[in-house]
Amino acid sequence: MIAYFENLPRRLSAAAGEDDSNTSDETNNDDLKSFGRDFGGMVTSVPAAVIQPSTTDEVASAIRFARAKGFALAARGNGHSIHGQAGAAGGLVLDMRRLAGPIGLTGGPGGPCAVVPAGALWAEVLEWAVTKHRMAPPSWTDYLGLTVGGTLSNGGVSGQTFRHGPQVVNVSQLEVITGDGERRLCSPEAGEADLFFAVLGGLGQFGVITRAWIPLLPAPDAVKWIRVVYSDFARYASDAESLVNRYGPDSFDYLEGFAFVNGDDPVNGYGLVPLDSGRQTFDPDRLPQGSGPLLYCLELALHCRHADDKRAAEMLKPLGYVKGLEFCAKVSYVDFLSRVNHSEAEARENGTWDAPHPWLNIFVSACDIVDFDREVFRKILRRGVGGPMLVYPMLRRKWDQRMSVSVPDGEIFYLVALLRFARSPPAGPSAEEMMAENQAVVDRCRSAGYNYKLYLPHYRDQSQWAVHFGENGWSRFLDRKVRYDPAAILSPGQLIFSPEAPPHSR
Ligand SMILES: Cc1cc2nc3c(=O)[nH]c(=O)nc-3n(C[C@H](O)[C@H](O)[C@H](O)COP(=O)(O)OP(=O)(O)OC[C@H]3O[C@@H](n4cnc5c(N)ncnc54)[C@H](O)[C@@H]3O)c2cc1C
The missing domain is CATH 3.40.462.10 (FAD-linked oxidases, C-terminal domain)
Structure with missing residues (x-):
C-alpha cells in the first residue's frame, strides 16, 4: 500500500499496521489537490491522505484505521463525479484505480461471469471480455472510462437499460468491506442479501466494493x-x-x-x-x-x-x-x-474536457415527459446546453426496488441528461450560470409537480436526502447505514452523513 499525505507523516501507515517502506511523505500538495478535484471541476475537497491499496486486505486495514482515528474515507473510482461525491476533505481517499488487477472468468449455474476488481474501468472489462472470450456484460454506460465500483454505487445506465436493466441489476455477487473493516461476500442467494442490495446504488455509504461478479453473454x-x-x-x-x-x-x-x-x-x-x-x-x-x-x-x-x-x-x-x-x-x-471516445478526444483537444461540467441528470416519469418537453426543453433549454441533451425511456420493472437507487413511480420513466461541455468564459457561460439554469430546471419539475428523481443525486442536507428517498426509502437507508457504517466514515462527499453527524435509525 502506498499512501500520500501531508502533515500526517508515517503515522498513517504505521497506525494502519503497514510496512511504511512504500510510503511517501514527500508527496506533495499537487498530488493531494488532484485527488481533491473531479470531472465536475466545481468542488475542491483536498484530502489529508490518499491511500493506494493493491489488495482487498489493504482496503480493509485502511477502513479500520480510518474508523479508529475518526477519519472520513472515500473510495474514489475514476473521479468522474460532478459535485465532489468521491472526495473527503481533510479525510482519506482510497484510490480504487490501484485495485484494478486482473479480471477472472468463472462459471456457475447462471452461466459465465467476469470477476472484476472494483477499480477496473468498463473499457478494460470490454477489452478483456471481447478479445479474450468473445463475451460481454449485457448492460453498459455510454462512456467507459468509469470504474465498475463507481457505476455500481450509482446505477449505470445506457441504451441497453430498457432491455437488460441498469448495471446494478447485472451483477450476481459482490465482495464488500463494510464500515467496520470486515470483508463480506454478498449475493441475493448466498447470503448477506440486504448488504448486496444496499450497496448497489448505495452512493458508497455502506461499504467499499472490492470485487464484482458480472454475468456475461455472447458478444455480437x-x-x-x-x-x-x-x-x-x-x-x-x-x-x-x-x-x-x-x-x-x-x-x-x-x-x-x-x-x-x-x-x-x-x-x-x-x-x-x-x-x-x-x-x-x-x-x-x-x-x-x-x-x-x-x-x-x-x-x-x-x-x-x-x-x-x-x-x-x-x-x-x-x-x-x-x-x-x-x-x-x-x-x-x-x-x-x-463511440464516446471520439467525443472525448475532441473535447480534450478543444479544452472543454477540462472545463467545469455542471451536469444534471434527472429521471422523469413518462406521464410528465411531454409537459417537461414543453416547459423545460422548449423554454428553458431551447438554445441547447453546449452538449448532448439525452432524453430516452426505460422500464421501471427492469430495476430492483430492494436496491438503494431511487426511481420515479410509473411503468416507464425517462433519463434526461444535460451533458454540458461549455467553453470557459468569455467564450461560454460561467459554471454559475449553468448551475442556475440547472436549478431552474429542477425548480420547474418541483413546481409543476412532476414525478421525478435526480439520478447521480446531489443534495446539501439530510432533509433533502430524506425527500429524495421518500419516507420508506429513507428509513431503510438510515437502518442500513446504522448496520453497515454506524460511525458514518464512508463517502462523506455525498453530504448525507459524516463522522460528526452519524445516523440514528428510526
Ligand atoms: C464523461 C462521463 C460519462 C458518463 N456516462 C454515464 C453513463 O452513460 N451512464 C451512467 O449511468 N453514468 C454515466 N456517468 C456518471 C457516472 O456513472 C458516475 O459519475 C460515476 O460515479 C463515475 O464513476 P467513477 O468510477 O469515476 O466514480 P467516482 O466518481 O470516483 O465515485 C462515485 C461515487 O461512488 C463511490 N465509489 C467509487 N468507487 C467505489 C467502490 N469501489 N465502492 C464503493 N463506493 C465507491 C465514491 O465514493 C463516490 O461516492 C458519466 C460520467 C462522466 C463524467
Whole structure:
C-alpha cells in the first residue's frame, strides 16, 4: 500500500499496521489537490491522505484505521463525479484505480461471469471480455472510462437499460468491506442479501466494493447503428415507448435519444446527428414547415445476429420520424460501445474536457415527459446546453426496488441528461450560470409537480436526502447505514452523513 499525505507523516501507515517502506511523505500538495478535484471541476475537497491499496486486505486495514482515528474515507473510482461525491476533505481517499488487477472468468449455474476488481474501468472489462472470450456484460454506460465500483454505487445506465436493466441489476455477487473493516461476500442467494442490495446504488455509504461478479453473454461481432429525426416530441416519445415495451426478435438491442437545436449551431445543432459527418449530411429542407426550436433524434442499434438491412428497415417502417432524416452505419461491437471516445478526444483537444461540467441528470416519469418537453426543453433549454441533451425511456420493472437507487413511480420513466461541455468564459457561460439554469430546471419539475428523481443525486442536507428517498426509502437507508457504517466514515462527499453527524435509525 502506498499512501500520500501531508502533515500526517508515517503515522498513517504505521497506525494502519503497514510496512511504511512504500510510503511517501514527500508527496506533495499537487498530488493531494488532484485527488481533491473531479470531472465536475466545481468542488475542491483536498484530502489529508490518499491511500493506494493493491489488495482487498489493504482496503480493509485502511477502513479500520480510518474508523479508529475518526477519519472520513472515500473510495474514489475514476473521479468522474460532478459535485465532489468521491472526495473527503481533510479525510482519506482510497484510490480504487490501484485495485484494478486482473479480471477472472468463472462459471456457475447462471452461466459465465467476469470477476472484476472494483477499480477496473468498463473499457478494460470490454477489452478483456471481447478479445479474450468473445463475451460481454449485457448492460453498459455510454462512456467507459468509469470504474465498475463507481457505476455500481450509482446505477449505470445506457441504451441497453430498457432491455437488460441498469448495471446494478447485472451483477450476481459482490465482495464488500463494510464500515467496520470486515470483508463480506454478498449475493441475493448466498447470503448477506440486504448488504448486496444496499450497496448497489448505495452512493458508497455502506461499504467499499472490492470485487464484482458480472454475468456475461455472447458478444455480437457487429452492430447496425441508426439515428432518425423527429420534429414532434409527442410522436418521438410514443415511438420510443412502444419500442422499449417490445421484447423478442423485433426488439432493438439498444435505444437512446436526444434533443438538439433546430439550426446549424455547430455545438447544439444538426451536426450532432450524422453518424459519419464526413459522408452523411443533415438536410434541413426535409423538416416539416413550422418545426419548433428543438428536434429529437432517436438512436437505435441492432446486434449483428439480426442486423440484416431488410430487418432493420421493417422495424423502422411504423415509426413516425421525418423521412429522409435517417442515418445508418455498421460498426464493430467494440467500436459501437467505445463511440464516446471520439467525443472525448475532441473535447480534450478543444479544452472543454477540462472545463467545469455542471451536469444534471434527472429521471422523469413518462406521464410528465411531454409537459417537461414543453416547459423545460422548449423554454428553458431551447438554445441547447453546449452538449448532448439525452432524453430516452426505460422500464421501471427492469430495476430492483430492494436496491438503494431511487426511481420515479410509473411503468416507464425517462433519463434526461444535460451533458454540458461549455467553453470557459468569455467564450461560454460561467459554471454559475449553468448551475442556475440547472436549478431552474429542477425548480420547474418541483413546481409543476412532476414525478421525478435526480439520478447521480446531489443534495446539501439530510432533509433533502430524506425527500429524495421518500419516507420508506429513507428509513431503510438510515437502518442500513446504522448496520453497515454506524460511525458514518464512508463517502462523506455525498453530504448525507459524516463522522460528526452519524445516523440514528428510526
Ligand atoms: C464523461 C462521463 C460519462 C458518463 N456516462 C454515464 C453513463 O452513460 N451512464 C451512467 O449511468 N453514468 C454515466 N456517468 C456518471 C457516472 O456513472 C458516475 O459519475 C460515476 O460515479 C463515475 O464513476 P467513477 O468510477 O469515476 O466514480 P467516482 O466518481 O470516483 O465515485 C462515485 C461515487 O461512488 C463511490 N465509489 C467509487 N468507487 C467505489 C467502490 N469501489 N465502492 C464503493 N463506493 C465507491 C465514491 O465514493 C463516490 O461516492 C458519466 C460520467 C462522466 C463524467
